[in-house]
Amino acid sequence: METLTTTTVLHKTITVNGLNIFYREAGPANAPVILLLHGFPSTSHMYRDLIRDLANSYHVIAPDYPGFGQSSIPALSEFEYTFDNLALVVEQFIDQLGLTKFSWYLQDYGGPIGFRIISKRPELVEALIIQNANVYNEGLGPVVQEIGALQQAGDEKALDAAIACKLSLEKIKEEHLLGAANPETVSPDSYELAHAYMARPGVEAVQVALFRNYGTNFPKYPEWQQYLRTHQPRVLVVWGKNDLIFTWPGAEAYKKDVPGAEVHLLDGSHFALEEYHEEIAALIHDFLKR
Template sequence: MTTYRSVSIDGLDIFYREAGSRSNPTILLLHGFPTSSHMFRHLIPALADRFHLVAPDYPGYGNSSMPTVNEFDYTFDRIAEIVEKFIAAIDLKNYSLYVMDYGAPVGYRIATKYPERVQALIVQNGNAYEEGLREFWEPIKAYWHDRSSENADKLGHLFTLEATKWQYTNGVRNLEKISPDTWTIDQLFLDRPGNKEIQLALFYSYGTNPPLYPQWQEYFRQYQPPTLIVWGKNDYIFPVEGAYPYQRDLKDVELHLLDTGHFALEEEGETIANYIRQFFGARLQPILA
């Protein structure tokens, strides 16, 4: 059974989903934009018999607190700090990181700070290489260089229902497999007063991530976390060019390209769950036995 809880971190209510016995290996599930822990709603019960799974919502997302941009510093540094304090608050000692989209810069900040705690990585369309930032990112890069209202206006369409639906449907094989609940729920949260300003702040803050890529890559090379890559190869936001470079730096890396789009769990959730079971079964057998 998945449980739904909240814990207070720096005066914010951080919502999270949790399932599975704490005696099993922990996977910390870090969501992307514009979703929340809701994206893991099927994966969690699919793995809960052999794993302990925890999926928080970041501030400003899902069911966590949503302070305004004047009340909270919406940067990837600050969100990673909140997740770090969340990990301490619920007493996670060792864990694997499942990173997707925004979850990658959040998770890699934590991994580089506490490498000894990270048992493995699961990467689903989460970028750590310059090769992975292509056409989609050009207007966002312009915003990094000039945080003008004109450049901000060019990003406004990314917060619309049409764009949210597109994130779930672009590149998928079978539209009938994609529940409209996904984009409907995400859009409900995006449409809250003040949330557009939050998303713009994080679009701007994403510009702090590429300068950290060399540090993250050095972490891969030095600590060699076993890494499972499950990548929706038709993703326009984080294209497949961002998946291959992991193989340069990691020795124990398994790459699976899935014939689907950005939110690969929606169409390939069962496949991804099976890959996780096989991957961990081969590497953490003494723990899983």
């Protein structure tokens, strides 16, 4: 890996199992590693500020999943878009970069993707930083419950309509701003770019496939909770407490299995980094250096 200055963010691509996987990288190559796994409808772009905040002290790496951002978007006939398969690609990405033991930052989709890997390979975990990423029923907000109810009812027409709504600019913007304490600090670039990526040819079909597969995550919650109980990793939870997707009780729930988990509830939305990247970076610095 290159020796990076603290002010340099590299934009790189490697081939993982025939797919081009884009990632952002910054910080000294010999510094402790933090892997940042993004959520929906975001990409590694959601970490643009946090990467610079952390790069003085850490080697920070943030990939885009297949079907997201600058990574490959194989057709559904060429790649099965499931959370199992996204996790396999991220695991191969980790191995190809030679990452061994590092800190994980998990937000939204990053939760089920990351927990699939770490529950199988706990030796990869130095610490967990959880931001609005749920593994407890307590944190399932009304938005998630609505989608889940449509899936259980088998109402594909209504489900597809709900998914199409979530891909709209109006809904993506709403989810960035709803619950924000200071909406003027949320850059329009964040939701405009997320929508632009989602509006590309073929991407809606990818996202529909992933939404339909999302129900595979809930049965794994007990397995991931067992990982936490058994291995007692160091856990820092930073959570936008006004999130209606994953509500704040999901943040407090981590203490059930890791009593030493440090939980901070911020007066923000599902996309708390848009308002609080500096505060979250300070919490990460303090937590990891203790």
